[in-house]
Each structure stands twice: as C-alpha cells, then as structure tokens.
Amino acid sequence: MSSYGRCYTKEVNGSSLPDKKPTVVFVLGGPGSGKGTQCANIVQHFGYTHLSAGDLLRAEQNSGSENGEMIKNMIKDGQIVPSEVTVKLLLWAMEESGNDKFLIDGFPRNEENRAAFESVTGIEPEFVLFFDCPEEEMEKRVLNRNQGRADDNIESIRKRFKVYTQSSLPVIEYYDSKGKVRKIDASKPVEEVFEAVKEFFTSLDDKVAA
Numbered sequence: 453m454s455s456y457g458r459c460y461t462k463e464v465n466g467s468s469l470p471d472k473k474p475t476v477v478f479v480l481g482g483p484g485s486g487k488g489t490q491c492a493n494i495v496q497h498f499g500y501t502h503l504s505a506g507d508l509l510r511a512e513q514n515s516g517s518e519n520g521e522m523i524k525n526m527i528k529d530g531q532i533v534p535s536e537v538t539v540k541l542l543l544w545a546m547e548e549s550g551n552d553k554f555l556i557d558g559f560p561r562n563e564e565n566r567a568a569f570e571s572v573t574g575i576e577p578e579f580v581l582f583f584d585c586p587e588e589e590m591e592k593r594v595l596n597r598n599q600g601r602a603d604d605n606i607e608s609i610r611k612r613f614k615v616y617t618q619s620s621l622p623v624i625e626y627y628d629s630k631g632k633v634r635k636i637d638a639s640k641p642v643e644e645v646f647e648a649v650k651e652f653f654t655s656l657d658d659k660v661a662a
C-alpha cells in the first residue's frame with residue numbers, strides 16, 4: 453500500500469484528486485435485503501469493484517488491528533463503527549483496486565458516515581441503489597444465511613433493525629431529497645431483482661457513452 457487513500461482524498465500533501473473522479477454507487481438497504489447478492493451480479497455484468505463496508509470491517513477485525521476488539525463488539529451489537537475507521541478502509545480498498553467504478557455496499561450507514569466520506573473525498577454518489585424489503589423477509593433471510601456471521605442471530609438482528617431504522621433510513625431519505633435514490637423491490641426472487649437493478653446500470657452506461 454503506497455499511502456492512505458492518497459488518490460481519493462480531496463487534498464493530501466498538496467496533491468489533488470485524479471483528473472477523473474471515480475464513479476461511486478452507494479448500495480443501501482436493511483440487513484439481509486440482498487445487497488451483497490446483487491453486487492456480485494453487478495460486478496459480473498458492469499465491471500464495478502464491490503466494496504462491502506461490513507466485509508472490510510470484518511477483515512480488519514481479523515487482521516490483529518488495534519481496532520479489532522472494538523469492531524468485534526460493535527458488529528455483535530449492530531452498532532456503527534466510527535467513520536474514521538471505515539472511511540480509511542474504503543479509501544485503501546479503492547486505491548488498491550486500480551478501478552474507477554465502485555459499488556460501496558452498506559455505506560453510508562449514518563449521517564456521520566455520509567458527511568465524513570463527502571468531506572474527505574469530495575465524491576458524490578452517481579446514485580443510491582436502495583433495496584427495499586419487509587423486515588420479516590429480511591429476518592428470515594439472515595437467520596438462514598449460514599455464513600457463520602457473529603451478528604446473524606435474533607438478538608443482534610433486532611439491534612441491527614433498530615439502528616437501520618433510526619440511523620440508516622434518514623441517510624436514504626437525505627439522498628431521496630436530492631433525487632439520487634433508485635428504489636428496488638427486494639422482496640422478489642434474486643433474478644427478478646437483478647432485472648430491475650440492470651436497468652439502472654444500463655441507463656448509467658448509456659449516459660456515460662452519450
């Protein structure tokens with residue numbers, strides 16, 4: 453790693469952003485709404501790099517980092533890790549990827565995340581993909597996920613739903629007020645959800661090509 457997010461910070465050591473700002477799509481929705489599942493499909497079809505904030509935090513937790521214990525406790529409790537930690541991990545991953553098109557999944561999760569990313573990078577998302585799904589369906593999916601996640605248990609899930617409603621939905625509403633939200637009915641089967649997702653990315657490709 454050459455430096456901490458050097459390319460994607462507004463100004464570090466007097467150097468500014470690369471000529472062309474990266475394309476960023478934020479992927480939001482409740483726990484188990486299908487963000488990770490659909491991001492894998494988008495990567496295959498549209499050449500984006502998928503960065504899941506939760507996955508980056510879990511990797512940091514397991515890396516022996518000084519923040520490991522704090523991250524572990526906050527994830528178990530469904531709490532949102534301070535932006536200072538998460539934005540740094542995202543910037544490292546963006547720089548390391550060598551790509552200029554990113555799906556940022558599960559971020560920004562609260563107003564602090566949103567403001568920190570914007571002030572550090574100056575990047576505005578192209579749009580926000582919002583997976584809208586009823587809580588009962590999300591709960592069922594998370595409890596059946598079987599990926600060994602420490603927060604896929606009923607106690608943690610209830611806390612995550614509460615944090616989602618109190619802290620994450622207001623961020624979606626903020627972007628909605630700016631006309632940036634592209635809402636998807638995420639309760640449908642995976643293939644049908646992807647058909648709806650595809651339309652937004654095809655439109656963006658057409659806009660870029662025009």
Ligand SMILES: Nc1ncnc2c1ncn2[C@@H]1O[C@H](COP(=O)(O)OP(=O)(O)OP(=O)(O)O)[C@@H](O)[C@H]1O
Pocket residue numbers: 481482483484485486487488489490506558593594596597638639640641642643645
């Ligand atoms: N449309 C769908 N219909 C039924 N099951 C689905 C659908 N989309 C995803 N799933 C399943 O639901 C579970 C949760 O999906 P996924 O991990 O993609 O959600 P997520 O939004 O990334 O959740 P989290 O925020 O907890 O990381 C997985 O087991 C996945 O296979």
Ligand SMILES: Nc1ccn([C@@H]2O[C@H](COP(=O)(O)O)[C@@H](O)[C@H]2O)c(=O)n1
Pocket residue numbers: 483504505506507509526527528529530531532533534538557558559560561565603612
């Ligand atoms: N911006 C974020 C994203 C995630 N977290 C923590 O990770 C947990 C799991 O996230 P998933 O997206 O993989 O479900 C989440 O509940 C938070 O504890 C975070 O702090 N900040």
Ligand SMILES: [Mg+2]
Pocket residue numbers: 487488504506558
């Ligand atoms: Mg996920």
